[in-house]
Amino acid sequence: MKKCPECNNIMRELNTKTPDGISYSYFKCGNCGEEILNMSQLHKVAEKYRAIKRFNARLSKWGLSLGLRIPKELVKRYRLKSDKNVIIIPEKEAIRIIP
Numbered sequence: 522m523k524k525c526p527e528c529n530n531i532m533r534e535l536n537t538k539t540p541d542g543i544s545y546s547y548f549k550c551g552n553c554g555e556e557i558l559n560m561s562q563l564h565k566v567a568e569k570y571r572a573i574k575r576f577n578a579r580l581s582k583w584g585l586s587l588g589l590r591i592p593k594e595l596v597k598r599y600r601l602k603s604d605k606n607v608i609i610i611p612e613k614e615a616i617r618i619i620p
């Protein structure tokens with residue numbers, strides 16, 4: 522049985538989902554509300570993230586810019602259309618495209 526490092530009460534294992542819909546389990550203290558992931562729980566959720574389907578795409582020159590060809594599956598999933606505007610948000614290690 523796992524004990525809370527904050528208040529020494531019993532911790533229960535619960536299940537929840539990340540904002541991306543990936544389910545994972547963690548320990549929560551019924552007394553102080555402390556939440557903890559142990560290494561095995563962490564590895565499981567990391568593995569699920571690795572298993573998420575990735576798409577490869579090639580950039581091609583388009584005037585002074587680069588064009589990105591979005592795979593058909595993603596076009597369908599996000600209901601993208603030619604000549605529609607999207608929002609591009611630069612992030613620390615990625616670029617987010619909002620339809």
Ligand SMILES: [Zn+2]
Pocket residue numbers: 525526527528529530550551552553554555
């Ligand atoms: Zn506690």
